[in-house]
Amino acid sequence: MSEKAYKKIRVVGCSVQNMEKAIEIAVAKTTDGHHGNGWFEVVEMRGAITDGKVTEWQATVDIAAKVD
Amino acid sequence: MSEKAYKKIRVVGCSVQNMEKAIEIAVAKTTDGHHGNGWFEVVEMRGAITDGKVTEWQATVDIAAKVD
Amino acid sequence: MSEKAYKKIRVVGCSVQNMEKAIEIAVAKTTDGHHGNGWFEVVEMRGAITDGKVTEWQATVDIAAKVD
Amino acid sequence: MSEKAYKKIRVVGCSVQNMEKAIEIAVAKTTDGHHGNGWFEVVEMRGAITDGKVTEWQATVDIAAKVD
Amino acid sequence: MSEKAYKKIRVVGCSVQNMEKAIEIAVAKTTDGHHGNGWFEVVEMRGAITDGKVTEWQATVDIAAKVD
Amino acid sequence: MSEKAYKKIRVVGCSVQNMEKAIEIAVAKTTDGHHGNGWFEVVEMRGAITDGKVTEWQATVDIAAKVD
Amino acid sequence: MSEKAYKKIRVVGCSVQNMEKAIEIAVAKTTDGHHGNGWFEVVEMRGAITDGKVTEWQATVDIAAKVD
Amino acid sequence: MSEKAYKKIRVVGCSVQNMEKAIEIAVAKTTDGHHGNGWFEVVEMRGAITDGKVTEWQATVDIAAKVD
Amino acid sequence: MSEKAYKKIRVVGCSVQNMEKAIEIAVAKTTDGHHGNGWFEVVEMRGAITDGKVTEWQATVDIAAKVD
Amino acid sequence: MSEKAYKKIRVVGCSVQNMEKAIEIAVAKTTDGHHGNGWFEVVEMRGAITDGKVTEWQATVDIAAKVD
Amino acid sequence: MSEKAYKKIRVVGCSVQNMEKAIEIAVAKTTDGHHGNGWFEVVEMRGAITDGKVTEWQATVDIAAKVD
Amino acid sequence: MSEKAYKKIRVVGCSVQNMEKAIEIAVAKTTDGHHGNGWFEVVEMRGAITDGKVTEWQATVDIAAKVD
Numbered sequence: 001m002s003e004k005a006y007k008k009i010r011v012v013g014c015s016v017q018n019m020e021k022a023i024e025i026a027v028a029k030t031t032d033g034h035h036g037n038g039w040f041e042v043v044e045m046r047g048a049i050t051d052g053k054v055t056e057w058q059a060t061v062d063i064a065a066k067v068d
Numbered sequence: 069m070s071e072k073a074y075k076k077i078r079v080v081g082c083s084v085q086n087m088e089k090a091i092e093i094a095v096a097k098t099t100d101g102h103h104g105n106g107w108f109e110v111v112e113m114r115g116a117i118t119d120g121k122v123t124e125w126q127a128t129v130d131i132a133a134k135v136d
Numbered sequence: 137m138s139e140k141a142y143k144k145i146r147v148v149g150c151s152v153q154n155m156e157k158a159i160e161i162a163v164a165k166t167t168d169g170h171h172g173n174g175w176f177e178v179v180e181m182r183g184a185i186t187d188g189k190v191t192e193w194q195a196t197v198d199i200a201a202k203v204d
Numbered sequence: 205m206s207e208k209a210y211k212k213i214r215v216v217g218c219s220v221q222n223m224e225k226a227i228e229i230a231v232a233k234t235t236d237g238h239h240g241n242g243w244f245e246v247v248e249m250r251g252a253i254t255d256g257k258v259t260e261w262q263a264t265v266d267i268a269a270k271v272d
Numbered sequence: 273m274s275e276k277a278y279k280k281i282r283v284v285g286c287s288v289q290n291m292e293k294a295i296e297i298a299v300a301k302t303t304d305g306h307h308g309n310g311w312f313e314v315v316e317m318r319g320a321i322t323d324g325k326v327t328e329w330q331a332t333v334d335i336a337a338k339v340d
Numbered sequence: 341m342s343e344k345a346y347k348k349i350r351v352v353g354c355s356v357q358n359m360e361k362a363i364e365i366a367v368a369k370t371t372d373g374h375h376g377n378g379w380f381e382v383v384e385m386r387g388a389i390t391d392g393k394v395t396e397w398q399a400t401v402d403i404a405a406k407v408d
Numbered sequence: 409m410s411e412k413a414y415k416k417i418r419v420v421g422c423s424v425q426n427m428e429k430a431i432e433i434a435v436a437k438t439t440d441g442h443h444g445n446g447w448f449e450v451v452e453m454r455g456a457i458t459d460g461k462v463t464e465w466q467a468t469v470d471i472a473a474k475v476d
Numbered sequence: 477m478s479e480k481a482y483k484k485i486r487v488v489g490c491s492v493q494n495m496e497k498a499i500e501i502a503v504a505k506t507t508d509g510h511h512g513n514g515w516f517e518v519v520e521m522r523g524a525i526t527d528g529k530v531t532e533w534q535a536t537v538d539i540a541a542k543v544d
Numbered sequence: 545m546s547e548k549a550y551k552k553i554r555v556v557g558c559s560v561q562n563m564e565k566a567i568e569i570a571v572a573k574t575t576d577g578h579h580g581n582g583w584f585e586v587v588e589m590r591g592a593i594t595d596g597k598v599t600e601w602q603a604t605v606d607i608a609a610k611v612d
Numbered sequence: 613m614s615e616k617a618y619k620k621i622r623v624v625g626c627s628v629q630n631m632e633k634a635i636e637i638a639v640a641k642t643t644d645g646h647h648g649n650g651w652f653e654v655v656e657m658r659g660a661i662t663d664g665k666v667t668e669w670q671a672t673v674d675i676a677a678k679v680d
Numbered sequence: 681m682s683e684k685a686y687k688k689i690r691v692v693g694c695s696v697q698n699m700e701k702a703i704e705i706a707v708a709k710t711t712d713g714h715h716g717n718g719w720f721e722v723v724e725m726r727g728a729i730t731d732g733k734v735t736e737w738q739a740t741v742d743i744a745a746k747v748d
Numbered sequence: 749m750s751e752k753a754y755k756k757i758r759v760v761g762c763s764v765q766n767m768e769k770a771i772e773i774a775v776a777k778t779t780d781g782h783h784g785n786g787w788f789e790v791v792e793m794r795g796a797i798t799d800g801k802v803t804e805w806q807a808t809v810d811i812a813a814k815v816d
Contacts, residue, residue, distance in 0.1 A: 002260070005233035006216040010348040012404065018156045020086045023115070024122050029345035029407045036120065042113040045178040047159070049199070052172065054160050060348070063117070064216065067233045070464070073437035074420040080278040080336065088154045091183070092190050097277035097339045104188065110181040124274070131185070132420065135437045138600070141573035144554040146620040148676065165617035165679045192614070200556065203573045206396070209369035212350040222292045224494045227523070228530050240528065246521035249314040251295070253335070256308065258296050267525070268352065271369045282416040284472065290496045301413035301475045317518040319499070321539070324512065326500050328410070358700045360562045363591070364598050376596065382589040385722040387703070389743070392716065394704050403593070426632045428766045431795070432802050444800065450793040453654040455635070457675070460648065462636050471797070478804070481777035484758040488686040488744065505685035505747045532682070540760065543777045549641035552622040552672070564698045567727070568734050580732065586725040607729070608624065611641045630768045657790040659771070661811070664784065666772050690756040692812065709753035709815045736750070 005067040010043065012060045019045055022059035030063050038065040073135040078111065080128045087113055090127035098131050106133040141203040146179065148196045155181055158195035166199050174201040209271040214247065216264045223249055226263035234267050242269040277339040282315065284332045291317055294331035302335050310337040345407040350383065352400045359385055362399035370403050378405040413475040418451065420468045427453055430467035438471050446473040481543040486519065488536045495521055498535035506539050514541040549611040554587065556604045563589055566603035574607050582609040617679040622655065624672045631657055634671035642675050650677040685747040690723065692740045699725055702739035710743050718745040753815040758791065760808045767793055770807035778811050786813040 013026025027040060041062045048056035081094025095108060108129045116124035149162025163176060177198045184192035217230025231244060245266045252260040285298025299312060313334045320328035353366025367380060381402045388396035421434025435448060449470045456464035489502025503516060520536035557570025571584060585606045592600035625638025639652060656672035693706025707720060724740035761774025775788060789810045796804035 002218070002220045003229050003233075004218040005230055006218075007234075008214040008216065008264070010214075010350075010402070011407070012346040012348065014344040014346075020122075020125070025343050026345050027117055027120065027122055029343075030347075036117075038117045040115050040117060040122070047176050049163055049172075049174045049176060049201075052163065054156075054163055054176070057156070062214070065117075067215070070422070070424045071433050071437075072422040073434055074422075075438075076418040076420065076468070078280040078282075078334070078418075079339070080280065082274070082276040082278075084274045088190075088193070093275050094277050095185055095188065095190055097275075098279075104185075106185045108183050108185060108190070128280070130418070133185075135419070138558070138560045139569050139573075140558040141570055142556040142558075143574075144556065144604070146554075146622075146674070147679070148618040148620065150614070150616040150618075152614045161615050162617055165615075166619075196620070198554070203555070206354070206356045207365050207369075208354040209366055210352040210354075211370075212352065212400070214350075224530075224533070231525055231528065231530055240525075242525045244523050244525060244530070251312050253299055253308075253310045253312060253337075256299065258292075258299055258312070261292070266350070269525075271351070282418075282470070283475070284414040284416065286410070286412040286414075288410045297411050298413055301411075302415075319516050321503055321512075321514045321516060321541075324503065326496075326503055326516070329496070332416070360598075360601070367593055367596065367598055376593075378593045380591050380593060380598070387720050389707055389716075389718045389720060389745075392707065394700075394707055394720070397700070405593075428802075428805070435797055435800065435802055444797075446797045448795050448797060448802070455652050457639055457648075457650045457652060457677075460639065462632075462639055462652070465632070473797075478762070478764045479773050479777075480762040481774055482760040482762075483778075484760065484808070486688040486690075486742070486758075487747070488688065490682070490684040490686075492682045501683050502685050505683075506687075536688070538758070543759070547637050547641075548626040549638050550624040550626075551642075552624065554622075564734075564737070571729055571732065571734055580729075582729045584727050584729060584734070606622070609729075611623070659788050661775055661784075661786045661788060661813075664775065666768075666775055666788070669768070690758075690810070691815070692754040692756065694750070694752040694754075696750045705751050706753055709751075710755075740756070 006038065006064045007067050008041075008062045008064045010060060010062050012058055014056055014058050016056055019057050019059055022057040023061055026059060026061045027063060036065055038063065040064070074106065074132045075135050076130045076132045078128060078130050080126055082124055082126050084124055087125050087127055090125040091129055094127060094129045095131060104133055106131065108132070142174065142200045143203050144177075144198045144200045146196060146198050148194055150192055150194050152192055155193050155195055158193040159197055162195060162197045163199060172201055174199065176200070210242065210268045211271050212245075212266045212268045214264060214266050216262055218260055218262050220260055223261050223263055226261040227265055230263060230265045231267060240269055242267065244268070278310065278336045279339050280313075280334045280336045282332060282334050284330055286328055286330050288328055291329050291331055294329040295333055298331060298333045299335060308337055310335065312336070346378065346404045347407050348381075348402045348404045350400060350402050352398055354396055354398050356396055359397050359399055362397040363401055366399060366401045367403060376405055378403065380404070414446065414472045415475050416470045416472045418468060418470050420466055422464055422466050424464055427465050427467055430465040431469055434467060434469045435471060444473055446471065448472070482514065482540045483543050484517075484538045484540045486536060486538050488534055490532055490534050492532055495533050495535055498533040499537055502535060502537045503539060512541055514539065516540070550582065550608045551611050552606045552608045554604060554606050556602055558600055558602050560600055563601050563603055566601040567605055570603060570605045571607060580609055582607065584608070618650065618676045619679050620653075620674045620676045622672060622674050624670055626668055626670050628668055631669050631671055634669040635673055638671060638673045639675060648677055650675065652676070686718065686744045687747050688721075688742045688744045690740060690742050692738055694736055694738050696736055699737050699739055702737040703741055706739060706741045707743060716745055718743065720744070754786065754812045755815050756789075756810045756812045758808060758810050760806055762804055762806050764804055767805050767807055770805040771809055774807060774809045775811060784813055786811065788812070
């Protein structure tokens, strides 16, 4: 009952909008039973520069979901 | 005169909107003389996932304020 | 041909709007050949507090551009 | 023959007893071929506080198992 | 409603028994509103050696409690 | 279109030759859809010593591949 | 008897003289029961530059004092 | 008189019982004048897994002893 | 006479051969007075994967050269 | 107006006197527009030993100056 | 029987060839009972630059050997 | 000839004067062949507080000396 376990997987989400959207894409694209409840931890934030402008936001997140 | 000191306290702010709002809540909810001028440093960013969606943004910040 | 090098420079961008804007200012203000294509990595996020409110967002980023 | 590889997965184990039990639960609950021989590395230790008492021990571990 | 904040304080607990007891002492000795619900994070583990034997376990923990 | 995500998995490659070979083994032995294009990041480098000589090179790498 | 706890607070001391003086100011300005015996740990060292000269030394220290 | 020095050595202790026992073994097995008074700092915690069960606890500790 | 200073710049070198070659390219491509004597420090090692094979080695190094 | 940027450069200062002097030399020897107002952050402290005595203090600092 | 301990010592190996050779020199030059079986962990990689070329590879490794 | 190795040992020096003196004591008290030429790296700086005043400066340094 009180014995629980959570598995963490590391995902990089990419968005042209902003960092929050990049995180949300990382969460949305995560499959194999990680769509339920859980939490995320931001590990790294990067992005692409094209012609001197930020053109992509990239967020690496650890996504945790309960192990059944 | 030139001898100053600043105290830092660590606070986790939570918001359903975005990371900047979570940081602003951490700053706003901080009491005991920390409402004046100072600065913050982001220590950690996490969040909650419900039904496969980001439902809360959590920012841990160190908030610094002058010691009188 | 396959031998390339990228130089990274560390820049702190400041904005009254939000963290993404602070990053974009760091990228835009970077000179000496770093205006082309490349990438950035967020190193640190801080900000200023005035009268108990966040009044400036400060993002330290490493900006990478190709060495000709 | 001498070419081996090990895959690491990150798991959070939770126990009401102590940290060692939390680690053992993380190991026991790990599935997909990780039940064999291998090793674990403690990444983080946290826990829950209820009514001013520690009520749950949480250990995040990297669990390594041989890739066939 | 959804706007919450948690304050973290750093405490070193000392015990002659074991690490879990040292953590529990850190939690128990924490005052000013931190006696309610919340969580802890282990930051550091050390101890004293007397006559070649471990004679004290010392755990540094961050203790988080809700800001009202 | 611009919404992409990459999953990272952590693998330890072992080789009797050198560190680059250990990294290549980690990449080659990685399964479940990670055989396509992507990148790796070196996390840790270790090795075995037998009779005072290095007899195995071990490289821990994060291997990233696109999530379909 | 053997159950003790120490609380750590983080303080930034500023001095125009040198780093040791900045640390001593951080210790001296710390209030609420931290004036007794204990220890400090240096967390960060920074300073201000005016007209190309170091004009202020800033030391961030964790100051630990016994919890009664 | 007030001039003292302590030497730190890094030792990995292994036990089939638990982490505290692994630390105590590291302290007990340390030779060359480190058997006296001093302190230890936990650097890393790992362990072995056999048939899906934790079969050994391994604690890496820095052990400090006074230099005569 | 005894007052010296060294400037460090961060460069990413890329090679199809191996990590040492990637470091040598980073050193060779570094301009503006850094071609003299000095030293380098490896900061990060990554690489590209194409069709499941390592196709590029990338080494980030800090290159230090004397300030005249 | 409120859009500002600061560039950081990493410099190692060396002095036979003490650490503060090594930092001041790093600041003084820094060229290309970094002579104005700004700040420094200590990154590393090392030194040389000759015949069992400290003969040089070396401080690595990040020096930040406003980008015009 | 199951109570074992390993001592780690930190050694910097230098080679004009490559990083693996630098590591092997660190292992070979290590004395006082560390010539047996054990393992190493790479802690840092640096090198010397002469006339704009890499002229020495330096690897700092922790070398672990069983305590009898 | 070009094959060299340096051994590092970790020492905590204590002084009532200042940090540089604490470092010099760590270097001076180091025995077994470490009295020759080499270098040190500052790992940690702490100190004791008595009656609200800094009464001891403690510097942990890695001291490197050539292996014959």
